[in-house]
Amino acid sequence: MVKLKWGMEYKGYLVSVDxxxxxxxxxxEEYIDGQSTGNLGEILIRCNNVLYLRGVPEDEEIEEADQD
Structure with a gap:
């Protein structure tokens, strides 16, 4: 999960970091105020926009996949 300075959050698979x-x-997938706004596919986030990033536990990913 990546949170931007502007409050948006993005959850996805980390492909690369420079x-x-x-x-x-x-x-x-983009989240605004905790609500999903849709799947974006592959994205690039510029470094100066990132507030923080954190790992998402595997069991949380599995639960979300079961809900879909």
Whole structure:
């Protein structure tokens, strides 16, 4: 999960990170105010926009897949 300075969150599979901490996510989903706004696919997030990133526990991913 990546949270931006502006409050948006993105959840996806981390594909790559460069030396500047630019992030590439695959199968990314956008969340605004905790609500999913849809699947974006593959995205690149520029480093200066990132507030923080955190890992999502595997069991949380499995639960969401079961709900779909």
């Amino acid at each position: 030396s500047y901490m630019n992030l590439q996510l695959a199968n990314a």
